Every structure is written in structure tokens, then in C-alpha cells.
Amino acid sequence: MVAPVLLTEDAKDIHSYAIPAEARVTHVALDLVTDFDARQVGGTATLDIQAAEGANRIVLDTKGLQIRSVTNAQGQMLPWKLGNADETLGAPLTVQLNGADQIKITYKSAPDAAALQWLSPEQTSGKKYPFLFSQGQAILNRTWIPTQDSPGIRQTWEARIVVPAPLKAVMSAQNLMPEGEEVEGGGRAFHFKMDKPVAPYLIALAVGDIAFQSLGPRTGVYAEPSMLKAAANELADTERMVEAAEALYGPYRWGRYDMIVLPPAFPFGGMENPRLTFLTPTVLAGDKSLVSLIAHELAHSWSGNLVTNATWADFWLNEGVTSYIEGRIMEELYGRERAAQLIELGWEELEAAIQDAGAESPMTRLHLDLADQDPDEGMSSIAYDKGAAFLRTIEKAVGRQRFDQWLRGYFDRHAFQPITSALFLADLRKNLIQNDERLEQLLRLDEWVYQPGLPANAVVLRSEGFRVVDQQAQAYALGAPAASLGFPKWSYAQQVRFLNALPRELPEERLSALDTTFNLSQSNNSEVLFAWLQLAIANRYDPAVPALERFLTSQGRRKFVAPLFDSLVAQGEWGRPIATRIYEAARPTYHAVTAGTIDRLLKDLPEEQAKAA
Incomplete structure (x- = not known):
């Protein structure tokens, strides 16, 4: 079962060198050895090819790969060439097929392959063995797998991964041999199979204790x-x-x-x-x-893996639909109020993102123009929270039962296929709106997808539990004692809402009272700690700096790391030295996804400070 490649103009992937109309990859078979000393994976990738009549080449995506040879299924050498490398996209690998429908590429990844994070034992919980994991979204898997690295070109795959004993390998596929098999030299080989066509960024590997x-x-x-x-x-x-x-x-x-x-x-x-x-x-x-x-x-x-955005311009089709479903699952298991609190926090983030970008910014559209940009630039809260708000607006207009029926059918109709915004809207119009002109005008579909900002018909789900929190935040800002607050009994979402609702300027004694009363700097809840540290930075609150440093050097989650560094930089002479000092220690522990974001953030600092970063 192989999903078709979309050939419409809006499905053209500008972040891939592939030309699927000529030839496309349908299956990938990896046979790789992990080398922790060299920080490389190496071996072979055997690709099954579906070529159009008369086509004699296939173009693949690579970045930093050390290609040794390309052969056909009979072991005969095939001509190949690496094109000029682009900083973001890498280099195209063009292989002359000479009639072959299967090719085998022998290669190694580079030691600095962006998709692969090699951790020393000291960077793990057990402190005894090294660890390796991959992160392929959006276009990073081309740094360790030579294939057509485009979400619209779905591929089945299998893998044999050799790792040093006693480490274990796991992958995003059926594990055919959970304990592995011994191989010559003392390592172990693990075997995996994914018989359903997936977007290539979803091939993932982890190796460790x-x-x-x-x-x-x-x-x-x-x-x-x-x-x-x-x-x-x-x-x-x-x-x-x-x-x-x-x-x-x-x-x-x-x-x-x-x-x-x-x-x-x-x-x-x-x-x-x-x-x-x-x-x-x-x-x-x-x-x-x-x-x-x-x-x-x-x-x-369902949303993303089963039905996948064909290009990164439509990232919202993954994350917006998924965020909507997340709210529905939370409501089913934990009740409407808990779900509403999380949704309203997301609405807060959406409003802040639109304000930061500007309501007329093209980056606040759902369907994005990412020409000459790393697709990573489009992965903002707009895709998640505006996309989810769009679906909630449709649900409100047509009723939950009718909307659920449509959405379930949408997943069935497009299962294991790529999707574009245009196809999504066409499905809505055909199977939900059904020529109802009043409903079409009410929903403003094209405005939601193709225009910036938020349409006036946006549905906002409000939490009753937040109203009490907002009142107490106002009371605390006016001088109420910390002990009078209901903070310890609140949900984490209410605690985050409270911290976000406080004025960005508070006297030091008021900040100290919060921290002392509720032990905020030691919070085990990462979301609460993040909200507290943002408030502390806004007030240049020095007693929170040790907690900030611990947080930024003990985890590399970009959602937390990037805004905290951004806030430090915004604090000028107070925050910038702290940012550069912490980043000097933290950067070697961050994945390339996080480090790249912070590198861009700090690149405009004065030269003497930037050197530290």
C-alpha cells in the first residue's frame, strides 16, 4: 500500500530536491551500524523505486552524507552525482537508474548530523552508558538517511540496526526482535518493519540503556x-x-x-x-x-501520521487538527473544565504570537509561504492554536455530532495520504457544507486559511476556573498576602494562568513572597516553573537566576529554552550577560533543533557577548 504523490501546484515541496513525477521512493531498507566513538551511523540504504515511463534518474535528498557507492539490485555500479549544497536543504543526490527499480546506497552520516544527538553517559539518567536518539522533523532525516525527504512522498520501511552491547535499539516501527541478536564483534542487531507508508520524517531511532x-x-x-x-x-x-x-x-x-x-x-x-x-x-x-x-x-x-501535510507550508493540517483532537480526548477523560483551561491557555499563546508577529504578518496565516526559509520557521503556536480554533469554530457552527461525523470520515477518506489546505477545504465543502451558502459565508473558510490574523467569527472556549484565578491575580497585584491565595489547590493550568496574569512589574518583596510561600523555583511542574521564570526575568529578579540556570542546563526543550533566552536578551545589560554565560554551558547539551534557534537569537548580540555563545 503506497500513498499517491500529489502533483498539484500547492503540493510541490520546495524543501525537497525530489522530482516524484519522474521517480519516487516507495520503500526504504536500512542496514546500519552505530559508531558511538565516531558519532556516525553507516551502512546501506536500499531504496525501491517507482519511475515514470522513460525516466532514467531519481533525485534524493542528502545533507552531509559521505556517499561511497550506489549499485543496482545485482550489485552493478550506477552513476551518481552530489549537487551543490544548500545550507538549509543540503545537496541533491542524482542517481542514473539505467533501468533499475531498486538501488543500494553505501554511506555514512557526518559526525555533526543534525538529526542525531549523541549523548555521553554523563548526559543520561543512569550515567553509565551513552545514548543516541534521532529527531527528523522537519527536514533533518536527510542527514542520516538518503531518501526523498518530503512529507508528501510516503514510504514503507524496514531496518537492521547494529548497536554496541549491552545497549538496545528501538524505532518507530514493529520491533521484530526485541532483545536483538548477537553479531560478530560483540554488538547486537535489532530488526524493525513499518508496513504502512509514512512520511520520511517519521522514521526515528533511539539507542541506549x-x-x-x-x-x-x-x-x-x-x-x-x-x-x-x-x-x-x-x-x-x-x-x-x-x-x-x-x-x-x-x-x-x-x-x-x-x-x-x-x-x-x-x-x-x-x-x-x-x-x-x-x-x-x-x-x-x-x-x-x-x-x-x-x-x-x-x-x-490520526492527524499527521494517518493524514499528513503534503508540504511544510501546511504544517497546520498536522498540528491544528491534532490540537483540536487533544482537547476532545482531554474532555472525554478528565472533563470539560480541565480541557477548557488548557484550550484557553493555548488561546493566550495564540494572541501573544499574533501580537508579536503583527496581525497583518503573513506568518500568522495557516497556509504559509516558506520560500527561502527553513520550514522550522513555520512551526509556531499559530499552526497549533489558530488551527484548533478554526476547527472549534466549525464545530460550533454545525454542531458537535455533525462535525465529528465529518472529521471521522475525513480520516477514512484520506488515510495514509498527503493533504493540502486546498484539498482540506474541498473536502469540507463537499462533505460538510454541501452547497449551504449561508454556512459557507458564516464559516469564512478561506479567510481562516489564507489570510493573516484572527477572523471575527473565532470561537473562544472560556474556563470558569480561570475567572477566580484572574480575580486573585488582581488582588495580589494590589497587595493581598500570598497566604490568602488558593494557589496550592489549583490545577497546574490555573497556576500558570495566575503567574501569566500578574503585572510584569512587581516589587521584589512581592516576588519573594510568592517564591517562598509556594516554592516556585523548585517546582516539579515544568510549565509552572517556566511561567515563574518568565515573571522573574521580566522583573530582573536575581534570586531566581540559580533556578533559571538549573532549568536551562538540565533540559533542552525548545518550547521552554527559546522564550527564556529571548526574555533574557530583551532585558539588555542585566539579561544578556546571563544569557551568554548560561548558553556557553548549555549549548553542547542541546539538540541541533534547539541550538539552531538560540544561535539565531543570539547572533546579533555585541561581539564580545556573542563569543561566549
């Missing part, structure tokens, strides 16, 4: 042994989440839903790699308060 605990009939969690019990306790509701999602949007089509809690350097909250969601340890608050992240990554099993 990894243990597993079951959570249900088809769910479980991997982690370093020292973290496994805490991870299993935190993620205990996962099986219930799968059941809730299926009841809403149809069967889960990937077999198992497992997760792996990675070391702190992982740059995202989660990554929805099929069958194996990658998670940050910052989700482990100890009280299950942050499990909406699991609901989000699980929702990607």
Missing part, C-alpha cells in the same frame, strides 16, 4: 531503568486515551502505541513517531498534570 514496562494490552513505555517506574506511573492513563480517541475518530491503525521517555536533551515536548512516541522527561511532573501532551501525540496517530 533502555527498559520497557507495559501499560495495557497495546500500550507501554520505554525509558532508562532509573526513570522507568516514574514514567509508567505518569503515563498510566495511556490505554484509556487510545480507547477514547478510537471512540471519537475510528480505529487506531498502527498496532501498538508505545512511548519512550528520552534524556533531557530531546528538543520537543513529544514527537509523534508512529508506534513509538518520543517524549521529553519534562512531562514527568509526578502527578499526571501534564498528560495532555500524551493526548496530543496520540492524536497525531
Whole structure:
């Protein structure tokens, strides 16, 4: 089963060298050895090719790969050439097919391959063994896999991965040999198979001292042994989440839903790699308060993995639809109020993002123009929160039952296929609006997708629990004692709302009272700690700097790291030296996704400060 390649103009992927109308990859078979000393993976990638009649070449995406040879299935050498390298896109690898429908590429990744993070034992929880993980979104997998690295060119795949004993490999596919097999030289080989066509960025690998605990009939969690019990306790509701999602949007089509809690350097909250969601340890608050992240990554099993944006210009089709489904799963399991609080926090972030960018900025559209930009630039809260607000607006207009029926059918109609904004709107009009002119005018579909800012018909879901919090934030700003607040009994979302609602200018004694009364600098909840540190930075509150330094050097989640460094830089002579000092220590521990963002942020600092970064 191979999904078709879209040939419409809006489906053309400007972030890939591939020419799928000529020839496309349908299957990838990897046979790789991990070399922790050299920080390289190397071996072969065998690609099955579907070529148009008369086509004699295929163009692949690579970045920094050391290509040794390209042969056909019979071992005969094929002519190949690497084109000029682009800083963002890498270099095209053009192979003359000479009639071949399968090619084998022998290669190694570069030691600085952006998708791969090699961690020393000291950077892990156990402190005994090294660790490796990959992060391919958006266009980073071309740094370790020579294929057509475009979300619109879905591929099945398999892999044989050799790792040093006693390490274990896991991947985003069926694990055919969970304990591996011994190989010559003392290593172990692990075998994986993904029989469903996926976007190439979803091929993912982790290698380390990894243990597993079951959570249900088809769910479980991997982690370093020292973290496994805490991870299993935190993620205990996962099986219930799968059941809730299926009841809403149809069967889960990937077999198992497992997760792996990675070391702190992982740059995202989660990554929805099929069958194996990658998670940050910052989700482990100890009280299950942050499990909406699991609901989000699980929702990607329908939106993103099952139906995938054809290009990164339509990233919102992954994240906006997923954020909407996340809210529905949370409501089903934990009630409307908890879901409403999370949704309203997202609305806050959306309003702030639009204000920062400017309401007329083209970057506040859902469908983006990313010409001459790294697609990473489009991965903002606009895609997530504006996209989700768009779907909630449609739901409100047509009714939940009717909208659910349409959305479930949407996933069935486009299963294992790429999608564009134009196709999404066409499906809405055909299967939901059905020539209802009044409804068409009411929804303002094209305005939502193609225009900047927020349409006037946007539906805002409000939380009753936030009204009390807002009143207490106002009271505290006017002098009410910290002990009078209901802070300890609030949900984490209410605590975040309270901290965000406080004035950005508070006397030092008021900040100290909050920190002392509620131990904010030591909070186990990463979202609460982040909100507190943002407030502290805004007030140049020196007593919080040690907590800030611990937070920025103990995890690399970009959602937290980038805004904190941005806030420090905005504080001028007070914040900039702190930012450069902390970044000098933290940068070697960050994944390239996070480090690249902070590098761009700090590049305009005065030269003497930039050197430290």
C-alpha cells in the first residue's frame, strides 16, 4: 500500500530536491551500524523505486552524507552525482537508474548530523552508558538517511540496526526482535518493519540503556531503568486515551502505541513517531498534570501520521487538527473544565504570537509561504492554536455530532495520504457544507486559511476556573498576602494562568513572597516553573537566576529554552550577560533543533557577548 504523490501546484515541496513525477521512493531498507566513538551511523540504504515511463534518474535528498557507492539490485555500479549544497536543504543526490527499480546506497552520516544527538553517559539518567536518539522533523532525516525527504512522498520501511552491547535499539516501527541478536564483534542487531507508508520524517531511532514496562494490552513505555517506574506511573492513563480517541475518530491503525521517555536533551515536548512516541522527561511532573501532551501525540496517530501535510507550508493540517483532537480526548477523560483551561491557555499563546508577529504578518496565516526559509520557521503556536480554533469554530457552527461525523470520515477518506489546505477545504465543502451558502459565508473558510490574523467569527472556549484565578491575580497585584491565595489547590493550568496574569512589574518583596510561600523555583511542574521564570526575568529578579540556570542546563526543550533566552536578551545589560554565560554551558547539551534557534537569537548580540555563545 503506497500513498499517491500529489502533483498539484500547492503540493510541490520546495524543501525537497525530489522530482516524484519522474521517480519516487516507495520503500526504504536500512542496514546500519552505530559508531558511538565516531558519532556516525553507516551502512546501506536500499531504496525501491517507482519511475515514470522513460525516466532514467531519481533525485534524493542528502545533507552531509559521505556517499561511497550506489549499485543496482545485482550489485552493478550506477552513476551518481552530489549537487551543490544548500545550507538549509543540503545537496541533491542524482542517481542514473539505467533501468533499475531498486538501488543500494553505501554511506555514512557526518559526525555533526543534525538529526542525531549523541549523548555521553554523563548526559543520561543512569550515567553509565551513552545514548543516541534521532529527531527528523522537519527536514533533518536527510542527514542520516538518503531518501526523498518530503512529507508528501510516503514510504514503507524496514531496518537492521547494529548497536554496541549491552545497549538496545528501538524505532518507530514493529520491533521484530526485541532483545536483538548477537553479531560478530560483540554488538547486537535489532530488526524493525513499518508496513504502512509514512512520511520520511517519521522514521526515528533511539539507542541506549533502555527498559520497557507495559501499560495495557497495546500500550507501554520505554525509558532508562532509573526513570522507568516514574514514567509508567505518569503515563498510566495511556490505554484509556487510545480507547477514547478510537471512540471519537475510528480505529487506531498502527498496532501498538508505545512511548519512550528520552534524556533531557530531546528538543520537543513529544514527537509523534508512529508506534513509538518520543517524549521529553519534562512531562514527568509526578502527578499526571501534564498528560495532555500524551493526548496530543496520540492524536497525531490520526492527524499527521494517518493524514499528513503534503508540504511544510501546511504544517497546520498536522498540528491544528491534532490540537483540536487533544482537547476532545482531554474532555472525554478528565472533563470539560480541565480541557477548557488548557484550550484557553493555548488561546493566550495564540494572541501573544499574533501580537508579536503583527496581525497583518503573513506568518500568522495557516497556509504559509516558506520560500527561502527553513520550514522550522513555520512551526509556531499559530499552526497549533489558530488551527484548533478554526476547527472549534466549525464545530460550533454545525454542531458537535455533525462535525465529528465529518472529521471521522475525513480520516477514512484520506488515510495514509498527503493533504493540502486546498484539498482540506474541498473536502469540507463537499462533505460538510454541501452547497449551504449561508454556512459557507458564516464559516469564512478561506479567510481562516489564507489570510493573516484572527477572523471575527473565532470561537473562544472560556474556563470558569480561570475567572477566580484572574480575580486573585488582581488582588495580589494590589497587595493581598500570598497566604490568602488558593494557589496550592489549583490545577497546574490555573497556576500558570495566575503567574501569566500578574503585572510584569512587581516589587521584589512581592516576588519573594510568592517564591517562598509556594516554592516556585523548585517546582516539579515544568510549565509552572517556566511561567515563574518568565515573571522573574521580566522583573530582573536575581534570586531566581540559580533556578533559571538549573532549568536551562538540565533540559533542552525548545518550547521552554527559546522564550527564556529571548526574555533574557530583551532585558539588555542585566539579561544578556546571563544569557551568554548560561548558553556557553548549555549549548553542547542541546539538540541541533534547539541550538539552531538560540544561535539565531543570539547572533546579533555585541561581539564580545556573542563569543561566549
